[in-house]
């Protein structure tokens with residue numbers, strides 16, 4: 223396909239900024255691409271009232287061991303188009319971007335100057351090939367009331383543990399915005415993290431350590447058609463958790479002693495940036511990456527997207543469930559002081575109806591011991607109680623109207639009321655936590671007829687639990703946030719239908735959960751309290 227003069231003129235006038243600055247590169251060699259380079263799909267992200275990021279990455283052989291997708295060692299010019307309609311009859315903007323070999327042929331086009339609160343469609347072209355089209359949208363104007371918003375959130379997609387059917391069902395919902403709260407991919411070598419009955423799919427390549435490894439792994443995930451469908455349907459806002467780098471890493475401390483962990487972390491960050499629809503503000507600088515940020519959805523909602531990995535102190539007493547004095551040491555932090563200040567300032571300045579924390583690990587207390595001794599997960603906010611106290615107190619003191627914490631990580635759906643003092647049964651509810659199950663991690667799982675966990679007997683603020691795979695679909699208006707906990711009966715074979723297991727409502731100015739629907743699957747089994755507790759600890763300490 224030839225490039226017309228008009229296209230070039232329009233592209234130079236379009237004002238699109240391409241993220242990567244030019245640098246020193248090997249002289250490109252010529253030669254056309256012989257097969258379709260759009261094997262990794264398209265994506266968009268971080269919507270603002272006037273724009274968003276468009277993403278793609280070129281690869282003719284996604285699983286290539288060197289992580290370079292079988293692409294020639296030269297830069298490739300990519301043309302992009304933005305339209306008001308899905309048939310691209312009304313193209314609003316077009317331009318070009320350079321897919322640089324040094325950046326694994328990823329493309330980030332950051333657009334501004336668009337109309338607020340509008341749906342758009344986009345696609346790319348390169349050397350005669352055209353990408354699939356994606357749908358995205360701008361956020362409403364900052365002054366707009368901004369509702370209703372259909373937002374879904376997801377976490378924990380271990381490719382080996384099942385098919386990404388939950389991503390497909392999520393795409394079929396056609397939400398306005400998707401949040402990914404971490405464990406987008408897993409670092410493991412094939413079959414080192416397995417589900418009962420064996421993994422239905424295998425990772426390609428070794429445990430990810432080098433930049434080539436991480437690029438190859440990202441390409442394997444991005445080649446999945448169900449994941450591509452979810453990216454193509456709506457803008458995403460992503461944050462990483464541990465597995466995008468290394469299980470349970472904390473700051474500069476890896477899971478196992480490793481003198482080269484800083485190099486590994488830098489490689490993981492670079493590949494993460496290359497493969498995600500992130501703004502240029504998130505371009506990594508060595509071992510540093512600015513991931514925490516805010517998104518505004520008119521006056522309806524502010525999303526505070528957190529990074530609870532990069533700046534945290536090391537886990538106290540190791541990584542599992544422990545009775546650990548360090549957990550309540552106020553000097554320890556899961557956010558680091560700068561991010562904590564940024565978050566507390568955000569609470570004080572907020573005028574949003576809903577202040578939503580998009581973050582990684584369980585926020586409310588979960589004591590797994592029925593007796594007087596408290597046994598808590600050291601990797602979650604329970605292991606950093608000073609941070610939790612300061613942030614909870616921060617939103618209460620700031621008069622935040624509706625604080626809602628969104629969480630991934632634990633491979634099960636949970637919902638809980640948040641307290642200033644979890645040990646005082648008269649402590650009032652001051653917020654709400656919604657926890658999404660995994661897309662696949664942990665395998666098929668099982669429903670629980672009671673719809674709650676055995677630990678709720680001595681943690682009465684825990685209100686809902688389900689151990690199947692799925693996602694959480696929300697509808698947010700000025701009056702209420704409605705959350706559907708969507709589950710799939712199986713993921714180790716493809717094609718499961720989705721089922722709304724339970725629905726909760728959070729009403730404006732009423733912190734805490736109201737259950738409005740409860741739909742156990744007909745085959746739901748009520749397990750013993752001991753079985754349920756043991757399974758949860760195993761699930762969360764065996765490489766979640």
Ligand SMILES: [Fe+2]
Nearest residue numbers: 378405631766
């Ligand atoms: Fe996970």
